[in-house]
Amino acid sequence: MFERKPRTEYESALLDKGKRYMPSGPRNPTRAPQQAIIVKRAHGARIEDCSGNEYVDYLLGSGPMLLGHAHPAIVAAVREALAGGSAYLLAGEACIDLAEQMVEAVPCADKVYFQSTGTEATFFALRLARAYRKRDKILKFEGGYHGMHDYALVSTQWTLAPAEYPHPVANSAGIPASVLGEVLVAPFNDIxxxxxxxxxxxxxxxxxxxxxxxxTIPPRDGFLRDLRELTRRLDIPLVFDEVVTGFRLAWGGAQEYYGVVPDLCALGKSVSGGHPIGVVCGRGDIMDCAGPAALMRGEGVLLSGTYSGNPISAVAALACMAELRRPGVYEQLFARGRRLMDGLAAAARESEIPAIISGEPPAFDLWFTAGDLANFRDMLKVDGKRQSRFAELLMDRGVIKAHEKFFVSTVHSDADIDFTIAAARDALRQLAMEG
Ligand SMILES: Cc1ncc(COP(=O)(O)O)c(C=O)c1O
Incomplete structure (x- = not known):
């Protein structure tokens, strides 16, 4: 039985300092101030706060820790690589190996370029597409998230009042109006x-x-296929943002899992077991817009970054991919995730609180809604207060999740899943009592 230790003076002091020196303060895993923690360390499927509480972790650093925290193979590979220097600007051996393996793994990839974050990967994918098409506008889907750059941070999951399609809504101050003029918005799952x-x-x-x-909304049958046909017919590059789904839904990501191959793809997070990486890859003719011939003509796309392809992230990614390639890894990940999904659904039914499970076994959530979830406007019907309260109650019972997701790792054990289902059952009982 988990009993949460009260916050120590030491952790309180760290939280106070964080608030004083950082504009938004330390990130809180839930929305309640009493749940804020400072992390001491993380290992496997566990994360520990500075007051000595150890939680089963489904936040997983917002996804990258698909193999769990401090995976021994990644720690060993990085430790060895560090002695050889950590940034060359020039490509190292590991970067070249990684490029080759990435092209073999990702169905759409003829060529690949590395960055340090998923935000850069989507940003550069869009720049490549603009250069290829010699047009400026992009279309994204309402409620989709593609990182923090200006073209992406519109009409995301944080939109309170959506505009009429295809008009975008900025999700942050500081995004130029001129950028908003370059983004169109459409409803997901509505071809x-x-x-x-x-x-x-x-x-x-x-x-x-x-x-x-x-x-956590899967595509409806035929949606991605129809989108593919539409974009192919009009020769508009289709970009899959696989920063979450890449190497998580399958070795070949969502393109393999759902059987639809885009023109360009952005990856990050789960590629490198917690070391900063972004990857843009795709069709050779579009990727070649960043090649020497285009640059010589004065029409080339610049894709550079100081840490792009750095040897530490590259070595970590190679080690991560070697682990993911082991036989049975995805079967086990899916089995554990499926068991957690089923256990949470049963616990929700027992509590009689209207809720549904949405997503795929490695990344999903329990959503407090009586309806179906096909797109962002359905999401607006979710009981947000219950959603936040459930996360708080889970934390008090030794489980941390992202506000909008359970990420399952390859190292969550059956015992972790049982513990989580029991915690959720108790949390839902409490939630039902609170009304
Ligand atoms: C689908 C998706 N794309 C892009 C990003 C941005 O990645 P990063 O936070 O590494 O910049 C995220 C991050 O959560 C994401 O979920």
Whole structure:
């Protein structure tokens, strides 16, 4: 039985300092101030705070720790690599090996370029598409998240009041109005409305970017296939943002899992077991817009970054991929995730609180809603207060999750899953009592 220790003076002092020196303060795993923690360390499927509490972790650093924290193979590979220097700007051996393996693994990849974050990967994918198409506008889906750059941070999951399609809503101050003019927005899983917007703006569009599983909403049957056909017919590059789904839903990511191959793909997070990486890869003719011939013509795309392809992230990614390639890894990940999904669904039914499970076994959530979840407007019907309260109650019972996701790792054990289901059952009972 988990009994949460009260916050120590030491942890309180760290939280106070964080608030004093950082504009938004330390990140809180839930929305309640009493749940804020400072992390001491993390290992396997556990994360420990500075007051001595150890939680089963489904936040997983927002996804990258697919193999769990401090995986021994990654720690060993990085430790060895560090002695050889950590940034060359020039490509090292590991970077070249990684490029080759990435092209072999990702169905759409003829060529690949590395960055340090998923944000850079989507940003550069869109820049490549613009150069290829010689057009400026991009289309994204309402509620989809593609990182923090100006073209991405519109009409995401944080939108309180959506605009009429295809108009975007900025999710942050500081995004230029001129950028908003370059972004169109369509509803996920609604190919008719999407096709209408795309056809109307076909001559202005440089790219369509989509999370193949949008947050935890899987694509409806045929949605990605129809989007693929539409974009192919109009020669508009289709960009899959696989920063979450890449190497997680399958070795070949969502493109393999859902059987639809885009023109460009952005990856990050789970590629490198917790070391900063972004990857943009895709069709050779589009990737070659960043090649020497295009640069010589004065039309080339610049894709550089000081830490792009750095040897530490590259070595970590190679070690991570070697682990993921072991036989049975995905079967076990899916079995554990499926068991957790089923256990949470049963616990929700017992509590009689209207809720559904949405997502795929390695990344999903329990959503407090009576309806179906097909797109962002359905998400607006979710009981947000219950959603936050459930996360708080889980934390008091030794479980940490992201606000909008359970990420399952390859090292969550059956015992961890049982513990989590028991904690959720108790949390839901409490939630039902609170009304
Ligand atoms: C689908 C998706 N794309 C892009 C990003 C941005 O990645 P990063 O935080 O590494 O910049 C994220 C991060 O959560 C993401 O979930």
């Amino acid at each position: 008719e409305t999407t096709a209408r917007i795309v056809e109307e703006h076909a001559d202005e569009l440089a790219a369509i970017i989509v999370e193949p599983m949008q947050r």
